[in-house]
Amino acid sequence: MTPDFYRIKRLPPYVFAEVNAMKAKARAAGQDIIDLGMGNPDQPTPPHIVEKLAEAAANPRAHRYSMSKGIPGLRKALCAYYERRFNVSLDPESECIVTLGSKEGLANLAQAITSPGDVILAPNPSYPIHAFGFIIAGGAVRHIPAAPGREFLEAMERGVRHSVPKPMAVIVNFPSNPTAYVADLGFYEEIVDFCRFHKIWILSDLAYSEIYFDGNPPPSVLQVKGARDITIEFTSLSKTYNMPGWRVGFAVGNRHLISALTRIKSYLDYGAFTPVQVAATAALNGPQDCVEEIRSLYRDRRDVMIEGFAQAGWDIPSPSASMFAWAPIPKPFRHLGSLEFSKILMEKASVAVSPGVGFGEYGDEHVRVAMVENRHRIRQAVKSVKTFMSNASEILEEVERRARQKQTS
Template sequence: MVKLASRMDTLPPYLFAALDERRRAVEARGVEVISLGIGDPDLPASPVVVETVQREAARAANHRYPRYDGLPAFRNAVAAYYARRFGVSLDPDREVLTVIGSKEGLAHLIWAYVEPGDIVLSPDPSYPVYHAHTGLAGGEVYALPLVAERGFLPDLAAIPEDVLTRAKLLFINYPNNPTAGVADRTFLAEAVELCRRHDILLVSDAAYVEMTLAGEPAPSVLEIPGAKDVAIEFYSLSKPFNMTGFRLGAAVGNAAAVAALGRMKNNSDSGQWNAIQYAGAAALERAPEAFFARMNEIYRKRRDKLCLGLRELGWDVPLPTATFYVWAEVPGGDDKAFASQLLEAGVVVVPGSGYGRHGQGYVRLCLTVSEEDIARVLERLGNLSPSPFTIPTARKPLL
């Protein structure tokens, strides 16, 4: 057997692949499983998206390689959308790049910047890709704990000077996966200022920026004056447009970072299919706000049903105000044992320790199943004997 590169030792099995395997084992025993696991919308993309792909698929011009820097129609649509939604002006040629989903873009960006000895400042818990590729590239993650007491915002002032000196990238992700934490402009400005002072590239993962369930719409980091000098942002069409399978997003912001990512990508992939980029442009141009409002309303109802139902069962979970995730502390503190117990009852939740050390003691539940399925989840959990939930003495307010 050919020996794997030693860098593969830094790579854990992908969290959701491991979870799927365990789910299949339970299903093989005849248990029907409802998954509140991976964050993959259960509802379809809009008809505009589907019709555009169908139409563009029939055009022979789209059967060829796409342009390396992305289809101008898509990049223009992203720039026009950023201007309208965030008041941010972007040059579609120098400051917007098509990515094959933001996961691809985030991973390749790390390879463009990180070399052995470099530090990457990254949240813990976090989306696993930042850590995985930093390790592969020989970099070192300096974990920024996201804890409930700080509203799941990292304490940037607590990062030691010598760490800041060696740091190349700072990842932020708001609204946040997995904690559902939200950041205001004050925090974003603090991150921009820190990166400016220490010559660090600020990487904002905005995969959930459209998914607000209460309060004001979430901001883009590029709204902060001067942010373009230090920041690149990843906008994803996956979750808000129910387009995870299409694989489409955009890297926007700092022109040098966008160009570096483009150069890395040109040598690794050949871009996203034009038909999908046309569909993305159509999605951004044709009343996306109305689509988001409908989806967020559906998630809000599901959130209320799930969270209030769990509280009835004695599990005092918080109500998220953004994303479609519920990040809940587990009774007893052992997230893996708790998730296993729920899986045996036919309910998949993700143990928080899969997202990092500070995810220990939490599980993530995703609102991507129907209200009917949520009712079935509640029934299954209510039938657990002995109940894993402690009875709270006081109910938390709704929001």
């Protein structure tokens, strides 16, 4: 018997799996793949955070069940961060919860607040959990443009006019994964005004708030007057402190949404390992020089990558934030689509990137390039891409020949 599970049926095949399998096969064969695909920081967690983890883990009392909503000290530290960074005051008891990364928080919030058939406005392209968290929960997703601006707002207006039922929530993610778009407070003010009028929840993903390079630090939507009435915002320590595997994130904002998330999580988990939470508290309360060092590292890698790829014949807009560049597929290869281009780039240049279609169908003319290799490796990638681009005609002839052979076989 082959079971046909309802929620699994609603999920398309995971696009990245094909690229990851190809990458694993190439490495098993001894090929050196320069991996600019997964957004997985390659640098270690700052030593003072690791030391605090070890210290806390040495205490046997810390080995017991933790608290699903997070230990009080960590919630207070997160609220203190919001106070000094955004000038936003939060109650650590009713307006803050610790999550197992922002991805888990978003997925469980979807389970907590979504009724079958509820309509969610989600950017396309966007990080997959933004849309599929609600699809898994039984909701319906209406796509809106990913870039902040007039088209985003107009799409929201169309969503209200033409969706039945009316949208119950909108997802905003700036700095964005995968596009690296950044929003300003003026844009957030328009979003808040619109959503307050139409009684729509705002679900903000601010995971890349501290990875910025040019101009002012990205704002929080909670800085807007009245936003707290309708907004929950997710953040994470993964990129800010090089802690992706630690799985520490947060949700703050509207107390009704926080309460709903807290209640559903109380049935699902006992929170992160207490020493991890103690170390996360040390990260937020401790010296922040490490954050500037991490930011500078990505800025330096960005400059090397953008300049080098341009010289190789691949023009990529320079991101002002996040650890990603949203790269248009080079024109000779654009007709192939992002998945096929990603596979050919890995095969011929030994460079792995993420196909844009994995973030939504409107991302299919782009690939996401992550700044997770050092300068030397990025320069290696540039050399490989330069050779790849100079041989574009021959590579495309080979691709077409393979396609014809496949059709006739």
